[in-house]
Amino acid sequence: MNKQTKIVTVIALILIAVGMAWYGLSQKQVQPAQQASEPIKIGQITCLTGENAWYGDIEKQGADLALEELNAKGGINGRQVVIVREDDKADPALSVTGLNKLISVDKVQAVMGMTSSGGTMAASPVAEKNKVVLISSLAGSMKISNAGDYIFRIFATTAQEAEKLLQLAKELGKTDAAIIYVNNDFGSDLASYIKEKSVKTGVNILASESYLTDATDFRTQLAKIAATKPSVIFLLGYPKDMGLVLKQAGEMGIKSQFMASDSFDDPTVIATAGKASEGTIYVVSDDQTSPAFKAAFKAKYGKDSSIYNAMNYDAFNLLALAIQRGGNDGTAIKNELYKIRDYAGTSGVITIDSNGDAINRSLTFKIIKDGKAVPYQQ
Numbered sequence: 001m002n003k004q005t006k007i008v009t010v011i012a013l014i015l016i017a018v019g020m021a022w023y024g025l026s027q028k029q030v031q032p033a034q035q036a037s038e039p040i041k042i043g044q045i046t047c048l049t050g051e052n053a054w055y056g057d058i059e060k061q062g063a064d065l066a067l068e069e070l071n072a073k074g075g076i077n078g079r080q081v082v083i084v085r086e087d088d089k090a091d092p093a094l095s096v097t098g099l100n101k102l103i104s105v106d107k108v109q110a111v112m113g114m115t116s117s118g119g120t121m122a123a124s125p126v127a128e129k130n131k132v133v134l135i136s137s138l139a140g141s142m143k144i145s146n147a148g149d150y151i152f153r154i155f156a157t158t159a160q161e162a163e164k165l166l167q168l169a170k171e172l173g174k175t176d177a178a179i180i181y182v183n184n185d186f187g188s189d190l191a192s193y194i195k196e197k198s199v200k201t202g203v204n205i206l207a208s209e210s211y212l213t214d215a216t217d218f219r220t221q222l223a224k225i226a227a228t229k230p231s232v233i234f235l236l237g238y239p240k241d242m243g244l245v246l247k248q249a250g251e252m253g254i255k256s257q258f259m260a261s262d263s264f265d266d267p268t269v270i271a272t273a274g275k276a277s278e279g280t281i282y283v284v285s286d287d288q289t290s291p292a293f294k295a296a297f298k299a300k301y302g303k304d305s306s307i308y309n310a311m312n313y314d315a316f317n318l319l320a321l322a323i324q325r326g327g328n329d330g331t332a333i334k335n336e337l338y339k340i341r342d343y344a345g346t347s348g349v350i351t352i353d354s355n356g357d358a359i360n361r362s363l364t365f366k367i368i369k370d371g372k373a374v375p376y377q378q
Contacts, residue, residue, distance in 0.1 A: 039080045040328050042319055043102035045113030045123070050089035051240055054266055055115045055138060055308070060085070062137075062312030063112060065300055070317070076324050083316075084108060088119055095119035099126050099134075108132065109330040110319045112312065117141035117158075117186040124151050131330040133337065135319060137311040140262070141189040145355040150334050152356035154311055154318070154347070156262070156285055156363055158186070162193035164283050164363045165234060165259055166201040171378070174232035174257055175203050178225040180218070180245060181236035183210040190236045190261055206230050211241070218245045219252065226254050235260040235280070243272025250276030257281070265308075270371060277368045281376055285311070285347070286362035293346040310347035318343065318350070 044063055046056040063083060071080050084106045086098030095114045102108045103126070110133040114120045120139040127134040128148035136144065136153040140161060144153055169177060179194060181187035191208060198205050206228035209221035222245070225233060233249075233256045235242055242264055249258070250273075260282035270277050287307040297305035318337065326332030340352040350358045365376035 037079075039082045040076055040323060041082055041084050041106055041108045042316065043084050043086070043099075043106065043108040043111035043113070045086045045088050045095055045098045045102070045111060045119070047090040047115050048085065048087035050091075051268075052090040052115060052238065054239070054268065055090075056087070058306060058308045059112070059115065059137065059312045061297070061301060062305075062309035062314075063316045065297060065309075066313045066316040066320075068300070069296070070320055076320055076328075081320065083112075088114055090114075090116050090119065092116070092118045092122035095123045096126055099123045099132075103130050103132055109328050110135070110323070110333050112137065112315050112319070114139065116184075117144065117189065118184050120144055120151070120153070121147060121185050124148050127151060131334075133319070133322075133330055133333045135315050135337070137315040138308065139186075141185045142193065143185060143189060145357055149356070150330065152337055152352065154315055154345075154350060154358040154361075156361040157357060158190040159193050159197075160361065160363060161261060161283050162190060162197050163201075164365075165261075166194060166197055166203050168281070168365065169203055169232050169234075169259060170201050172232075172257070176229070176231045177203050177205050177234060178207040178209070178228055178230035178232075178256070179205060179234045179236065180209050180211070180221055180225060181234075182213055182238060182241060184213055186263075187236045191234075194234055194236075211237075213238075213241075215241060216244060218248050222249050222252055222254060226252065226256075230256050232257045232259055235264070237261070238263055239266035239268035240272055243269040243277065246273035246276040246280065259283075265306075265366065265373065270368060270373075275371075278371070279368060281365055281367045283363055284366050286364040288348045288362065289346050307347055310345075314343075314345040314347050314350065317345070 046059040048056040088094035117139040120136045124147035140158045181191040207225045258280045264282035285307045289310040322333040322336035326336040343350040366373045367376040
């Protein structure tokens with residue numbers, strides 16, 4: 001290689017090095033602009049199909065209305081927002097699968113879900129490990145309070161439900177009680193709190209019977225309960241199985257007053273139990289939704305909203321607010337959610353405590369009367 005060739009080679013290498021440096025710099029300059037134009041993804045895991053799809057529709061409708069309104073106002077810091085959904089069919093194993101997909105494939109930093117306490121508990125370690133926020137609007141188990149720093153919920157806890165049910169039973173003079181419950185995180189948790197708090201309330205638990213999540217015959221449990229002659233039976237389960245419990249109790253001639261958990265608030269119960277559901281009293285979140293939300297919901301979907309629609313609307317907006325304030329990063333979103341105080345939500349005023357729970361959620365009752373769920377009045 002002669003001197004001239006060496007010079008040309010050196011110059012070429014220098015030019016290549018400069019070009020590569022310039023390309024890298026330009027990429028760094030272009031990347032933020034590209035990211036700024038991309039939509040922000042928020043995940044949602046709910047039961048879109050299966051027996052509990054009614055709840056999935058509720059969650060989807062509330063979140064979609066909030067999404068539409070937010071994007072119409074320009075999104076979050078100028079970026080549009082999209083919801084990426086996974087169907088878990090209320091199966092905890094699918095909840096975990098769905099969350100893993102949202103984190104690894106869709107790169108979300110915050111997820112709404114799950115519908116069930118079991119799904120929320122199963123997926124919580126995944127969210128915690130990956131520092132991704134998980135916020136539930138329908139899961140009530142007290143175990144969720146200690147599931148991790150990245151786990152939130154805006155639904156009333158099972159402890160609050162237990163206190164409310166026992167209080168009404170005492171006021172009605174029905175102090176000899178029995179419990180029949182689904183044996184999973186939700187049912188066993190609520191049953192445990194009813195037993196624990198019954199002593200202070202003055203309600204005597206005479207019997208407590210559980211059943212598996214896929215059970216369809218409850219006559220054995222009901223026979224054991226009937227033998228104790230309770231004045232009230234606390235029914236803690238899911239719509240279809242609670243409907244079957246009531247139907248079979250009616251066929252067995254059981255006359256005790258049934259009082260149920262919030263999950264009773266589903267047309268499936270009445271459709272399954274028929275006249276046997278008449279007179280059942282159940283606890284629900286107090287519907288404090290704003291007139292503006294109710295009007296917007298009816299305009300979009302052509303039907304009246306429920307408190308559960310409003311809770312999912314609030315869950316989405318809380319995440320959007322946290323992202324706006326802290327950025328689309330799981331840790332930043334978590335930190336901002338813990339700062340929420342007296343947030344004027346559609347479902348009521350929301351304050352997040354140190355466990356990630358929305359405190360002071362208001363509860364009330366409904367009763368099945370003439371085949372319809374109506375507000376309960378003593």
